[in-house]
Amino acid sequence: MTQLPDGRYVDDAPYSDTTDLSALERSDMDAPNWVLVWRKFKRHKLGLISGIFLLLSYLMLPVAGFIAPYTPNERSADYLYAPPQSVHLWHEGEFIGPFVYPTTATADLVNYRWTYETDTTRPMPLQFFCDGDQYKLFGLIRSDTHLFCAPEGATIFLWGSDRLGRDVFSRILYGAQLSLTVGLIGITVSFALGIFFGSIAGYFGGKTDWVINRVIEILRSLPELPLWLALSAAVPSNWSPVAVFFIISIILGILDWPGLARAVRSKFLSLREEEYVRAAEMMGAKPGRVIRRHLLPNFMSHLIASATLSIPAMILGETALSFLGLGLRAPAVSWGVMLNDAQNLASIEIYPWTAIPMLPIIFVVLAFNFLGDGLRASLDPYKS
């Protein structure tokens, strides 16, 4: 700073007035919306971890049959209610590789329970990429190669077996296929209805808005659980498990759309006042075009965040229905169906591993909640 004689200070760094009109002011904002959202989301550690966990879970679904040592309905009469087995690496100080000890079941007629004895003298190594029962990879290709399976004469019940001798671990993996996808189908149905009704209510306002609002309120005031139960009880019992599964998902989606429609409507009401919407209207754009090209894209990230927070509700809903015996039924396997077997106190107290299916439900629901939270926090990259 130089000081002038009249007491002023002037900055003496060279000042040039030429500014490039086309220069970017903020080059970090020159990216499509998903890139900006991703940048913000990456910093939300919990959301990121949950996202990765869910991604891996969903990627595992098509190859669940390969990873599971048993097929879901493979029974074993000798090993009812077998406790979880551990995989050892060292036998008497010597490194053998992954192996299990064989177990034998004896019936305890005094306490009416099965007790198991482990024979710790004979280590039996696990087989990898072995042949087991047949399953369908990706739902289409028949295969019978499993990642690992039990050696002859022993069992590999990582998380124990249930009352019919079926492996809990394998059933959980197969159950994931149904439990995790019921949320997706339900969400699709809910989205389609919710976006449609919410957008026309929010965009047009007036009488359409009024009518749709009343419909939403009526649907929301109906008691949810009895309605679910009634609708799923109405499903004919002679339908195949897959058909029942689809119907259950669609029912859950139909009952969930009012919440989403309300969120869409309120967002539309605020977005409608944005000037780019008015500019498009003044240019002559039809309402469909305005909604499709201007309103929905700007709202998509909110919808995705809402969806990730609605999926857990659907998973819990399906679990609850199957637990009560009104949703999916055997031979289909989902986490809710597995919990159905764990309904009595005896099985929880004496054979606690039958209640393990609760854990994946908790983890998945928590993961979706954290993911949704993280997404919501990174949704609006345009407001610093």
Add this chain to the structure above:
Amino acid sequence: MPGETLALVGESGSGKTITCRSVLRILPASAQIRSGSINFDCSGKVLDLRNLNERSMRSIRGNQISMIFQEPMRSLSPLHRLGDQVSEVLRLHRDMRPSEAKKTVLDTFERVGFPEPARVWRAYPFEMSGGMRQRAMIAMAMVAKPDLLIADEPTTALDVTTQAQVLGLIKDLQKETGMAVILVTHDLGVVANMAESVVVMNKGRVMERGPAPAVLGDPAHGYTKKLFAAAPIIPEVAAPARAEKHDDLILDLRNVSKTYTMRAGGWSKPMTVTACHEVNLELQRGKTLAVVGESGSGKTTCARIALGAEMPDPGGEVVFTPTKDAPPVKINAMSFTERVSFQRQAQMVFQDPYSSLSPRMRVQDALTEPMEIHNLGSRSDRREKAAEMLRWVGLDPSMLGRYPHAFSGGQRQRLSIARALTLDPVLLVCDEPTSALDVSVQEQILCLLEDIRDRVGLSYLFISHDLAVVARIADEVAVMRQGVVVEQAPPDTLFYNPRHPYTKALIAAQPEPDVSRPIDLGLVAKGAGKPSSWPDAFRFEGVAAPALTELEPGHKVRCHV
């Protein structure tokens, strides 16, 4: 210095708000003060504000140093009454009984110019107008009699006449209490009226600093000179202009009125709000008609009615003649095909550059959208046209692939203008296109608009709240107040000989960057008040306004003859 006003001048992003907030240490969480010192002379003791502990800092905030902010609506809590909010300052810093505090607050309300202090005590912020809310904020800042008042752009969101009154109030209070004021502003005129010393900032650095007469009279730094050159002023005119011809009109608003009925809840009668009342505006082809008014004057409603976005009340007509030989079209009663062709011929440039472009669409998509909607040309044709429009507005066609949020406000406004031009319209309605921009960018956009008008032969309907901005671009100016046109004339005539007291108030309230010409508050107060306080020729009660009479050729004034 105590008793002095220091003005911090700079455009957006220059760091003036951050500087003020660091004095009170109310910076955002991610900001850190890395170096330097802030010393405050608190009744003889010099305190280092940077390293003071939080408790002592709290006892200084509101007590010895207080701050008023730019947006009074956001700075006042909507859930509490004004009286409670202002007396909170006293409860925190003084040991007063509630009755004593109430008396002090009412005295302060009277001092800041509220005509009914008791009513304001009970009122909520949303019941007050912008100027009154800002007065309430000043009361809240003044009630503990601080030594230093930091005013962060206190009048930017206010009308010109309200701005003059609020600035006058700050000056009076300063003389009375002897407190020092730091005034943050981007307007050199405000600086000239208020400040003894000036600091000019740019991009976080101080460009020039010194006593106001020196800096404003003879700027030394290039940036200060640029600010000066860009500041819009009402010119001194030597002679009135000739009357404009009105033979070839492109847009004719005849007797347009618009009333809104608002349903008051329950059993009360519905309230009617008159947005504009019997407005007659004629826009000559190839010329610019500027409609100037403060908030609530109905100018935006007129613009929307002119574009067919709203219907005028029965009896009003809007007639649009696209070319000289084309048949006139009634905008308020268009058929579908007429509407489609009208939407191609008339376009609008919006006020807020930050929300007039969808953040999800690339520049190319945004510019080609009008052509897509009307199904014009093939894909490559549209792209060519978009590139050409970008060149017209002075931008590089390489911007087509980028997203609008990467650009500054001025660049985005250029993109808006380019989008409006893609359909080759004949009429452009500009709704305060420069209000949200910095002063230097404002000047560039106005130049651009003039350039385009001369090149293509467009006609403009230019809406603004600033007379100085329209002085250079308009061929005719209509001044509106509360829904009626009070004076209409070419700008030179208007500035040479303004007749209506409201126009005189608007001209007098415009701050000039000349230290020797402060705002004449008396003139502002006379014109900005109620119509019953105007001179006899213009006075009226209620809604019985006199008719618009032509006093001289081309100069219409609303007065009794």
